[in-house]
Amino acid sequence: MNENDIEQQVVKFLQKTPHFFAxxxxxxxxxxxxxxxxxxxxxxxxxxxxxxxxxxxxxxxxxxxxxxxxxEQDIFFALMPLQKKLASAENLEQGVDVLNQWAKKFDLQQVKLLLFRDKWQGEQIGDKNWLDRKGFELIRLERFGLRRFYLGELSNREKSLLFLLDELPVGSVACCLLGIKPNQHQANGILLFSARDTQHFYNGQDTAFLSHLVDIVELHLHRWLLPCEKQ
Missing domain, CATH: 3.30.160 (Double Stranded RNA Binding Domain)
Structure with missing residues (x-):
């Protein structure tokens, strides 16, 4: 039995035995x-x-x-129902499920939260949520420039980095960098919205709503993964 298996058994035992320390x-x-x-x-x-x-x-x-x-009262009231559901989510997986349920009301295909391994740690982050920074750097330089958002289509190579085979085809995306702060120039992840329609997201769209949505998701992301964040 390896170290990871032992650790998981300890976790399960403590979860089933809440009075152990007492x-x-x-x-x-x-x-x-x-x-x-x-x-x-x-x-x-x-x-x-x-x-x-x-x-x-x-x-x-x-x-x-x-x-x-x-x-911005209109955006505030549009985001309130989502905010309430995100607040009830206890971990990353539940949070992504809430985002996907919300996104389907707007005819979106999927929402993904992808994290860079050099900014996070911890086994509770599943393999499907990791993103290779070196691979994404090519997308960032080509599509983002100095911006926080990219809206539009992706090449097949770019799609292969961001999506699994069963998540294709993808028409257009809204890709949002997470964790960009004045004292932190590298993103710690991306929030990714995809649509079947190639014209659903396009360059020049207003990003005010997305900006506020990203701020909210970032707050909850740190709550869901508080023990995993690298200092």
Whole structure:
């Protein structure tokens, strides 16, 4: 049995035995967890740390929606139902399912969240969600320039990098870079919308709605994958 199998068995055991630590208080007192900035933390300290991070994310989410409600009411009300469902999603897979259900109302084919491995870590991210940065760099240089969004068609080579065979054919896409901040020039992933119609997405379309949608998805992405983000 390899290390990964043992780890999964431990996880399943603890999930099925929620009172384990209550029955082994000596272990709880002595258990320490490595932390990138703080050396090591007790289990209780780690729980408090995670709660503080969750509060920060919720505060940022509330601030974002307050700004959006004040500045662009139409977009705010259009995104509210989606925001409520995303808030109830507990992990990446559930979040993508919510996005796909929402996208089908707009005759879209699919929504994908693809992440760059050098910005994230953790086994809870499935293979289908990883994206090769070197391969995507050719698309970024050709299609994005200095922009955060690309809307339009892709070549067959580009499609083969972003989509599985059973997800083809794809007519046009809206591809959005995630994680672009003033102090972080490299994206940590992409949010990808696809449509069968080659004219559904095209160069020159207004991206205001997409911009707000990306901001919301980014907030939830960090909540879904909080332990996996590389500092």
């Amino acid at each position: 029955q082994h208080l000596d272990l709880l007192d002595n258990l320490v967890i490595p932390h990138a900035q703080k050396g090591s933390l007790s289990l209780v300290e780690m729980q408090l740390e995670r709660q503080r991070e969750q509060i920060k994310i919720l505060q940022a989410e509330l601030s974002l929606f307050q700004q959006l409600a004040h500045q």
